[in-house]
Amino acid sequence: MSQSPQAQLALLQQQLQSLQEKHDALQATLDAQRTQANQWLEQRTRELQREAQEQKKAETLQRVFYRIAERATAGLPFYDFLKAVHELLGELLYAKNFFVCLCSQSQNTVDFPYYVDEKDGDTMQCNDVPRGRGMTEFVLRTAEPQLIDTKRFMALQECGEITEATGDLTFTTWLGVPMKVEGRISGALVVQGYEEGVKPYSEADADILSFVANHVGAAIERYQAIEAMRSSEARYRLVIENVGVGVVVVQDGRMVFANPSMVRIVGHPLDYLLSQPFTATIHPDDVPAVLDRHQRRLRGETVETHYGFRVITQQGEERALELSAVVIQWNQRNATLLFVVDATARLQAEQSQRQALQQQIALNDMKTRFIAMASHEFRTPLATIHGSVELLQHYNDRMPADKKLLTLQKIDDAVERMTHMLENVLVIGRTDAGRLEFKPHALGIATFCHALVDEMRSAMARQLTHVQLHLDLPPVERLYWLDDTLIRNIVGNLLSNAVKYSPQGGTVLFAVQELDGALVFTVRDEGIGIPEADQAQLFVSFHRASNVGPIAGTGLGLSIVKEAVTCHLGQIAVHSTVGQGSTFTVTLPTRRCAAED
8 A cells, every 4th residue: 555645755754864864973974084184184294394304404414514524534724624614513503602622631731723702702712721620621521511501600600610711701501512532532612602582502402513523523533643644654554544534545546555444445455456456446437537537636637626436346336435635745756645435324324315305295295185185075975965955955845756865865875985985095094004904715706706796786887887897707616815805995996997987888897817826807998098197106096097087086996906916915907098998907826725725
């Protein structure tokens, strides 16, 4: 017995109310997930900004330290070198006022070879000053970095730690760090500020100044080594043979002297180095440039004193070196003195930093594409739901029953679309977090694929009206070791794409074949195809081909397919021509198994 119109209307109203409640619940879930996604994006943005700041700071540190080392090998007078250090230090922290102290343990005195101060000028730049209980001596005595402001200065005076401070003492912030030369505390670097607006020095500033002190200490060692060389050939050899920098003398195209560090750096025995042309270990591609600079330098022409080249060790390893060179007299004849540093580790670190920067750029790009996708793909189904609900609210009593059911079906389709998009985003999130698991078990691939196709026929009934779907599957009784969740991701996405991107209809072939210990999945369509320019980015998250037009999509399906294939240790290949269709081939290594497995 058919129901009355009133009963049917009441039933539809109940269904509408139920759907409205589901819609409200889904909207609340979507709002919560959107809030969570926004929070994640904001947190990730802050993290990327912090990482970028840290990377920029690290790059500045590396550049300054490299330039300090470069100045140390440039043959500058000691004061000019310290002046260059002062200028470079200003890139790292407030260093308007800066001085260097060196101490003599045997004579109990201190020297100030460089002293620049806005209040004292250079009047404090003097030598052989008896050690007292001043602020700099306090740093030397404690052998630790010291941060001193006005309050702490008064406290140190009261306890007797500082009783003989000299110079202008109206500073607002003061920082001194000890400096090691030849493994012991032999001096200090000091910066100070007088202005009230100057930010007080921090522990981070102390760390930076300590790093600079290490480089200056190493430079002082190098200057001392050169001075020793000038004073005595015997002392020169003793020092040169124990420094960590490779030192070489080249005369008449051969090495006539090479210290142990040079032997270690180039990775060849000393007798080989001294018996071969000095270019014997240099990479063949770099030999012409090195020879050209060497010959021009001997002719007295202007040549850069610092450059890089590569060598090949006895074991065939390639190393990147940097050298500085100067013409000297060796046995009353012209020769070239080379200081060589192994820069391989530093260059590798720079390469790692560049790769890290590229990764950050890729993350930022992915974030931008995700936001664009989410704002577009979620807006459409939400608009559909909103419009359908308004239609039912205002025209419910005038709408035919079939029109109401169609409207309700639109709401359900939109909710299903949003749910599918959220599931894809969650899968990508698990992939990026390394939580995509591979759990194979005995799977009847034919039965499984038939079930997937049936689900797709139901979900994509409208698109399939113009598409002929052909299946070529193994016998039902054959079982293989596979992960059904990952296979669902692979087959489901490839088949739905083949149907979705065949708006003009045509044939879609889905085949599974066993070949040489692997299962080969083939999905072929006659759809719009993929432009060649887009194929390189095909498996990148949120990337969509340039010819998809109004066809809806998130750009996540193929990236999920790629990760699922990778979990199976498989391979995926694509062949596509615009306007003729695409063929995706997935090869998964596996083996048959019995039902009891």
